[in-house]
Amino acid sequence: SLTIGIVGLPNVGKSTLFNALTKNDVLAANYPFATIEPNIGVVGVPDPRLARLAEVFGSQRVLPATVDFVDIAGIVRGASEGEGLGNKFLANIRESDAICQVIRAFHDENVVHVDGKVSPKSDIETIDTELMLADLQTIEKVLPRLQKESRIKKDRQPVVAAIEEAKAILEEGRTLFSAGIAQGTERAEPLRELHLLTVKPFLYVFNVDEDELMDEAFKEEQRALVAPAEAIFLNAKLEADLAELDEEEALELLQTVGQDEPGLATLARVGFDTLGLQTYLTAGPKEARAWTIKKGATAPEAAGVIHTDFQKGFIKAEVISFDDLIEAGSVGEARARGKARMEGKDYVMRDGDVVEFRFNV
Numbered sequence: 486s487l488t489i490g491i492v493g494l495p496n497v498g499k500s501t502l503f504n505a506l507t508k509n510d511v512l513a514a515n516y517p518f519a520t521i522e523p524n525i526g527v528v529g530v531p532d533p534r535l536a537r538l539a540e541v542f543g544s545q546r547v548l549p550a551t552v553d554f555v556d557i558a559g560i561v562r563g564a565s566e567g568e569g570l571g572n573k574f575l576a577n578i579r580e581s582d583a584i585c586q587v588i589r590a591f592h593d594e595n596v597v598h599v600d601g602k603v604s605p606k607s608d609i610e611t612i613d614t615e616l617m618l619a620d621l622q623t624i625e626k627v628l629p630r631l632q633k634e635s636r637i638k639k640d641r642q643p644v645v646a647a648i649e650e651a652k653a654i655l656e657e658g659r660t661l662f663s664a665g666i667a668q669g670t671e672r673a674e675p676l677r678e679l680h681l682l683t684v685k686p687f688l689y690v691f692n693v694d695e696d697e698l699m700d701e702a703f704k705e706e707q708r709a710l711v712a713p714a715e716a717i718f719l720n721a722k723l724e725a726d727l728a729e730l731d732e733e734e735a736l737e738l739l740q741t742v743g744q745d746e747p748g749l750a751t752l753a754r755v756g757f758d759t760l761g762l763q764t765y766l767t768a769g770p771k772e773a774r775a776w777t778i779k780k781g782a783t784a785p786e787a788a789g790v791i792h793t794d795f796q797k798g799f800i801k802a803e804v805i806s807f808d809d810l811i812e813a814g815s816v817g818e819a820r821a822r823g824k825a826r827m828e829g830k831d832y833v834m835r836d837g838d839v840v841e842f843r844f845n846v
């Protein structure tokens with residue numbers, strides 16, 4: 486499955502955040518026999534629709550979609566030159582499908598900042614610079630050979646042109662993602678063979694003081710720093726406390742800092758979206774469940790997530806939108822109202838589709 490690598494300078498609250506993430510580990514809660522790796526936190530994507538479906542179908546349990554976060558050893562200045570854990574660090578990022586930077590914005594005299602001052606802007610620059618330098622190294626290693634090769638093999642020219650463009654962007658001090666060359670897009674396609682780091686989607690977690698959680702002007706400033714990447718604001722220590730509480734107590738605590746959901750819930754949702762994923766829903770007496778698919782997946786591809794046989798033998802999908810189903814109150818009533826659609830193999834799944842597949846075995 487796709488993973489999000491958590492990176493950041495030392496002492497910004499990564500471990501605190503990661504511990505809170507693993508306390509929320511849905512694998513531990515729902516799959517007691519799963520092997521849980523120490524550096525991976527599997528977090529449920531909150532979806533209130535599942536509880537509603539469980540009511541309609543009398544489902545015994547609810548299974549949300551999940552996002553995998555990987556704790557990547559601390560980055561230091563010079564990582565791109567193989568300093569300290571540099572090489573291992575870069576290899577771990579290369580394996581991640583998105584990069585989540587944890588940025589310190591909290592003030593605490595007892596927690597040393599590696600650069601002596603709290604400055605989100607300069608911390609972001611430090612990390613982005615290491616990633617961009619690593620990409621430039623990758624490019625400089627292969628470019629002369631590819632340029633030579635493309636003089637004979639004309640079909641290699643688009644690749645060389647794309648790499649030269651990427652090099653110019655990186656030399657300007659911009660990540661490829663922020664320049665619109667994001668993994669999965671057509672512009673990034675010719676660069677695929679290079680396994681560059683800064684084409685990966687970025688998201689930023691600002692570990693802020695509790696009063697900054699409500700400071701809209703401050704948050705707007707940080708958002709502007711990282712756009713087009715998403716920014717999430719949370720207090721890692723608070724998240725760790727929340728992870729110890731039951732839902733009602735957690736909501737009460739959140740209200741005291743003006744929030745309506747834990748930062749981790751926001752992080753899971755935004756992370757899931759950043760990975761280019763969406764869900765569809767199934768429900769029955771056993772469980773109400775969200776299944777993970779790529780945005781743009783067709784009905785047979787969606788069926789294949791449940792079982793490869795469902796995809797191979799796909800006949801059609803009976804689809805009811807969540808809103809229609811809840812309004813009707815039952816599948817039977819939704820059918821009677823003409824709200825159940827039979828979709829074929831070219832149907833592109835939509836968010837909120839409640840589905841039952843018909844297939845040959």
Ligand code: GDP
Pocket residue numbers: 493494495496497498499500501502591592593596692693694720721722723
């Ligand atoms: P890491 O090096 O990035 O993994 O950082 P840690 O999670 O180990 O945190 C470094 C120190 O900062 C620890 O003493 C934490 O208790 C403290 N810390 C983490 N998050 C916060 C926060 O939101 N506010 C405050 N005041 N301290 C924090």
